[in-house]
Amino acid sequence: MNTLSLIIIITIPVILCIVLLIMLFMIKANIKEITRELKKTRDTDYDRQLRVTLNDRDIEELAKELNLNLDHQKELKLKEESAKKQLEQSVADIAHDLRTPLTVIKGNLQMLASEKLSEEGRQYLDVSSRKAETLKNMVDEFFELSVLESDTQPVGLKQTDIVAFMAQFIIDHETLIRDKGLTPDIDLPEKSVFVEANEELLGRVFSNLLANICKYAKESFKISVSAKDGRVVISNKIASSEDIDVAHIFDRTYRADKARREGGAGLGLYIAKLLMEKQRGSISAKIAEGRIIFELAWHQ
Numbered sequence: 001m002n003t004l005s006l007i008i009i010i011t012i013p014v015i016l017c018i019v020l021l022i023m024l025f026m027i028k029a030n031i032k033e034i035t036r037e038l039k040k041t042r043d044t045d046y047d048r049q050l051r052v053t054l055n056d057r058d059i060e061e062l063a064k065e066l067n068l069n070l071d072h073q074k075e076l077k078l079k080e081e082s083a084k085k086q087l088e089q090s091v092a093d094i095a096h097d098l099r100t101p102l103t104v105i106k107g108n109l110q111m112l113a114s115e116k117l118s119e120e121g122r123q124y125l126d127v128s129s130r131k132a133e134t135l136k137n138m139v140d141e142f143f144e145l146s147v148l149e150s151d152t153q154p155v156g157l158k159q160t161d162i163v164a165f166m167a168q169f170i171i172d173h174e175t176l177i178r179d180k181g182l183t184p185d186i187d188l189p190e191k192s193v194f195v196e197a198n199e200e201l202l203g204r205v206f207s208n209l210l211a212n213i214c215k216y217a218k219e220s221f222k223i224s225v226s227a228k229d230g231r232v233v234i235s236n237k238i239a240s241s242e243d244i245d246v247a248h249i250f251d252r253t254y255r256a257d258k259a260r261r262e263g264g265a266g267l268g269l270y271i272a273k274l275l276m277e278k279q280r281g282s283i284s285a286k287i288a289e290g291r292i293i294f295e296l297a298w299h300q
Helices: 003-043 057-113 119-150 162-172 174-179 200-218 268-278
Strands: 158-161 182-189 192-195 220-225 232-237 281-288 293-296
Touching: 003 057, 057 119, 119 268, 158 162, 158 200, 162 174, 162 192, 162 200, 162 220, 174 200, 174 281, 192 232, 192 293, 200 232, 200 268, 200 293, 220 281
Parallel strands: 182 220
Antiparallel strands: 158 192, 220 232, 232 293, 281 293
């Protein structure tokens, strides 16, 4: 065997190996690109199509099938979004339509309260008034929820002195707190602490938390504000930790007391969570030493 033949015999396998390595590299590169595109489709934009640069029938067939699946998922996603918007609008419309007759009913019940009634009639009136108030609270919660979930626009935030805000909030709700027989234990820093927040939304958050405290607190509750980052901690004693599922306490319509029929629809804490998220904040809950503890933080 001469030298030329030997070189050819050695060179051909080497060239084949190089070609195979290049093809393998290109296949892996296409697979990585498809993987990246699928992740983008899942996380940011479902209206995408996968493209391949390798002239390989099997890879092209794979991309084709994936694109068909993406088209199907996009169609399902659009239907889901449309159905969600229709449901939210229906809830808002129903809640709005119920408000007017409820206002009339409550007005008539208040007028009846000034009339001379028998003891039995007075009992019926009291029950009817409580139920009307419960229904009004439920309608208000459903209406607020439908507005919150349908409004995707960012809210206006500004530097807010959380110490002054909490002090004023307690003053404004002092009568309600005293009427419920509760004693507040307030720990506020001496100096101002500023957070990026929306005061209107913040007021609704603490109103919902206070409503929860008034329903379930025993004797007293605590409010403290961190001088370092403005975190707000609110806690109160509870009768039994076994009755509260902290992992689901911010779920829709969660109720610690399943038998309770007075109040609202059980959306207060869920709405508080949505309101904090709109302010780039968070709210969490835990149970320790016979108390339920809520912590509010802002992640700027």
